[in-house]
Amino acid sequence: MKKINVGLLGLGTVGSGVVKIIKDHQDKLMHLIGCPVEVTKILVKDIEKARQVVVDKNYLTKDVYEVIRDPEVDVVIEVMGGIEETKDFLLEALQNKKHVVTANKDLMAVYGSELLSVATENGCDLFYEASVAGGIPILRGLVDGLASDRINKLMGIVNGTTNFILTKMSKYGSPYDEVLKEAQDLGYAEADPTADVEGLDAARKMAILSRLGFSMNVDLEDVSVKGISSVTAEDINYSKRLGYTMKLIGVAQRQGEKVEVSVQPTLLPDYHPLASVNDEYNAVYVYGEAVGETMFYGPGAGSLPTATAVVSDLVGVMKNMRLGVNGNSAVAPQFDKNLKLPEEIYSQRFLRIHVADQVGAFSKITSLFSERGVSFEKILQLPLKKDDLAEIVIVTHQASQKDFEEILQLLNDLAVVDNVKSTYRVEGNSWT
Amino acid sequence: MKKINVGLLGLGTVGSGVVKIIKDHQDKLMHLIGCPVEVTKILVKDIEKARQVVVDKNYLTKDVYEVIRDPEVDVVIEVMGGIEETKDFLLEALQNKKHVVTANKDLMAVYGSELLSVATENGCDLFYEASVAGGIPILRGLVDGLASDRINKLMGIVNGTTNFILTKMSKYGSPYDEVLKEAQDLGYAEADPTADVEGLDAARKMAILSRLGFSMNVDLEDVSVKGISSVTAEDINYSKRLGYTMKLIGVAQRQGEKVEVSVQPTLLPDYHPLASVNDEYNAVYVYGEAVGETMFYGPGAGSLPTATAVVSDLVGVMKNMRLGVNGNSAVAPQFDKNLKLPEEIYSQRFLRIHVADQVGAFSKITSLFSERGVSFEKILQLPLKKDDLAEIVIVTHQASQKDFEEILQLLNDLAVVDNVKSTYRVEGNSWT
Incomplete structure (x- = not known):
């Protein structure tokens, strides 16, 4: 033989x-x-x-x-x-x-x-x-699944370094810079951590995963990317109070023939399985039409x-x-690339805003949202100890990226708004 | 063709x-x-x-x-x-x-x-x-993994009905009977729920999984089984206060050539990935020598x-x-069956005990443990509102099943002990 x-x-x-x-x-x-x-x-x-x-x-x-x-x-x-x-x-x-x-x-x-x-x-x-994600048999899972199913959504924690940093920030309330340094000392982050912390490594993996999952030629530049370097301890603290965990999440989603792929810091409900994937571990959540929700979890590298x-x-x-069947596996893309437009990309959103602590400020802000049909799921308002400002934290219901970006711009133009401190995507709420 | x-x-x-x-x-x-x-x-x-x-x-x-x-x-x-x-x-x-x-x-x-x-x-x-677990490609994962790895431990939530019941009991603090009835009304539990709630269904799956994972002829009668029908809302409440989640867990573990397989209500640290597998979902956690820890998650049935x-x-x-390679897959067992003895099966243990609220009661109890070299990780003592009793909740460090059963018997013989209300295995603490 x-x-x-x-x-x-x-x-x-x-x-x-x-x-x-x-x-x-x-x-x-x-x-x-x-x-x-x-x-x-x-x-x-x-x-x-x-x-x-x-x-x-x-x-x-x-x-x-x-x-x-x-x-x-x-x-x-x-x-x-x-x-x-x-x-x-x-x-x-x-x-x-x-x-x-x-x-x-x-x-x-x-x-x-x-x-x-x-x-x-x-x-x-x-x-x-x-x-x-070396330790997770995810690609084979996707290919096997594809033979008799259709994948509608992938959500992944696909970078160990950033997951390590966010886990430590969440656990100890420490600031980003301090935890990054610790990660570098422990060998979990490189001396130049850019590719990891700015989301590029995760974006590469999401391009590969979505190409395979959707059988479509998704390229690296099709993945919208935001890293974790601007995530603050305050953001994580507020997330916690609202029942969310902050993770760097790659989302690849299909509606009909159109797809969106992104990597960004995202709030997940604490009860979502991805929320308890900690330290340097990776996991990929797959939504298949027939099989429903499955998750693959394991060491991302090593x-x-x-x-x-x-x-x-x-x-x-x-x-x-x-x-004798080489070269005809399911990996050659079956569909033409078809990316969603900003008005077709929907998600919930978290915002933290500093506003003047005066009568009517809150209603000026909320009317910007309601004029575009965007409603709220959660609101938290607290006085700030300084500058006569109040801090407002909002989690919206589903809104399009286009509407949301317009709202952001208008918020920044409002006289009563001192500063939009941060904003994050919120995912996984439909999961029960 | x-x-x-x-x-x-x-x-x-x-x-x-x-x-x-x-x-x-x-x-x-x-x-x-x-x-x-x-x-x-x-x-x-x-x-x-x-x-x-x-x-x-x-x-x-x-x-x-x-x-x-x-x-x-x-x-x-x-x-x-x-x-x-x-x-x-x-x-x-x-x-x-x-x-x-x-x-x-x-x-x-x-x-x-x-x-x-x-x-x-x-x-x-x-x-x-x-x-x-129909929706989880776990067997293929085990077989693929086995080609170049050695599996040391499997932990699984492999029954949807019991997971649904325990999830609801945890979430709402409801008693077992009430939630079982609800599950039956919703079609998640059968009119005769015995095979599910007494752990038999889970035991069947664990026999199959451990046979494959350890390449050993593990039979159904080799699986020690305890169901969830005696789990109380109080137990779940205490578990929560100590940072644990109650799940019906199948454990298959190997040390050297010897294996143990069991199904029993088990406390897992809240941060363990299996702890957030809720409702009717299933998941199997696999520890491989080379690959480390991986988890497969999905709908158990349907x-x-x-x-x-x-x-x-x-x-x-x-x-x-x-x-032309049928019939020689890795599924034929490679090793002779070799089960652990009770003195070789180690785990942490949770106990809830009612004792006389009198001087010296606590030390009488603890000395039973220390005489057998069993130490405590967590202790909670609270007065009961009735009968001059106190309630003691203990989580031990690792102890053999044999030692633990002896301690249980001696506890029940102690005059100061009114009743050992409940005891559960505790798993996953080594996971970080």
Whole structure:
């Protein structure tokens, strides 16, 4: 029986994990696939470097083309990272009829559509489960589900760093800067935390998830993004008093043929399952037409979970190889991209406003909302200890983004309004 | 290309859903499998009855053998329910080299081992995803995970009726009997609710889950079971004050080669993800050595989720058929059954005790614990308004079941103890 040969790009912690799992589980894999599998070519930067796993030095190479052009290699696993150059390598691998498994979300978010279409043209599989929330089998869940269901909404906590920061802010009432520093000291946030805290990492994952969930070419620039760097301890405190938990939530929603995708700090009712996903954990909430509400929860990253996801994808590729059905999986988009307009994007909204503490101020504010048919679910008004101001916190019922932005502008123009301190999306209230 | 023929046992709501999904998703299925699939024989009780789906009357039969002995039928899907007779039908189907997909948890809990071994002998697949928590792809998650991981613990809310009742009791402080009646009126509980409220339904699912998760022949009688009918509003109230949520939890745990499986009302810290799984929803928490903690959440039952799970299993069977790897899936147990003894089963414990309100009573009680090395995490003592009694609520640190049962007996023998009102397992404290 023919052996399946795997070429590996990168031998860091994830790559080493992949080599180890394939070795340790050879019998099980043989059982699942019906033929042996071996890693026979590995791209590294330094051949002499000490490794976490035992590998035959003859398999190591510093030349990427020795992997992606090797006629004996059936599947290329990419765990080297990078975007532009890596894209070119994978395109060539696919053109050389090699199936590809990648853990690279940056790459898939930006060039996923192109890579997938080249894979399909060449009759190759391109699997990328590990690129989104390594420890959660969410992509397979979506694909399996899609075979006999239609997904209407995805909500995800898909970035561990920001979830860690918001969890600590909520728990201890600490300010953002202090918790960010703690996260950096603990290694949960990088020295330059921008990609995480400004929501870009989460946006990449949401682009990948919504592309797959809606079978539509959603690109990274279609995702509206707001990070957590402006979230204050006061906002979190008020959220709590109203029964909400603040999370950085990616929302991908479909109505009919139109979709919206965003990442932004969002208030969830405390009783919502996503509200208790804490620390560095990730979770994705899926609303399917047939199955209803399901949630996948797990560690978002980590080398072992990621390596496990890569090997699961490899098993999928190899099963398809033996079936002869590679390259026609459900991942090629079925629908044309069709994004909602601002007047079609609806949500509830939280606002915190500082107003002059004088007769009639409140009614001036509320009339701005009622003129646009936007009503309130919750209101909290408190005197501020300074400047003769009062603090008003409002949670609206559903309003369109367009109406809401107009209201915001008019609020800022009102003489009685000192400042709109903050505003957040509110989600999950329909969930009971 | 050869067509795959499916025989269906039962055409109720789930069976009709299966027929509808296979028809509606014919193109997608063809895409996934590489050949057409059709339901060609259907066992019904009444051929003339009006149906929820359009079916060719020539396909209907009242004779089960016309399905399971039909040489043209490749896969038998069982959604008729029942145990003894149904087992015989499925055994014969397997002996006739037909693959089987079943949604029948009662059957799989009792005869799962026998059916699986007959399936393996005959080179047939026997898939049963829909038998456990229809809307949660948990079995596939376990099997996929098992290929490259080792599962150490499963905790599940796997019965919708009891979760509905406990959620309402927690939310409104209502007594058990009142909420049970409400659940019956709403159709969430059956007229005879015994199998649900006494934990038997949950125990069946835990037997199936732990058999698969630990690859060991765990039988229904190996599962220790306690239901929720003795849970009082007072217990729930005290739990809340101590920061816990009461749930009916199935725990399957492995240390080394030994396992324990139980179903019992259990206190979980409010911050535990399972604590916010409310109403009729189900969820299974999985601890894998490599992947860490993951959770699968969704509707536990319902005809559409169940039919979706059945079709997903059918897709798995058909993929294996085309691969030629049926009958050797990871479901055949790998390890001999090895159950923990009472002195090897450890957990934290909650106790509520009525004691004489007199000097020295408390120290008499605590010394019973300390003599066995059992220490306390939380203590609450309150005077009772009647009978000169005080109420003591204790949460212990980890203690063995054996020690704990001895302590219970000695407590009841103490003169100062009026009554041990209740005791529950406490889980999930290690989760942070």
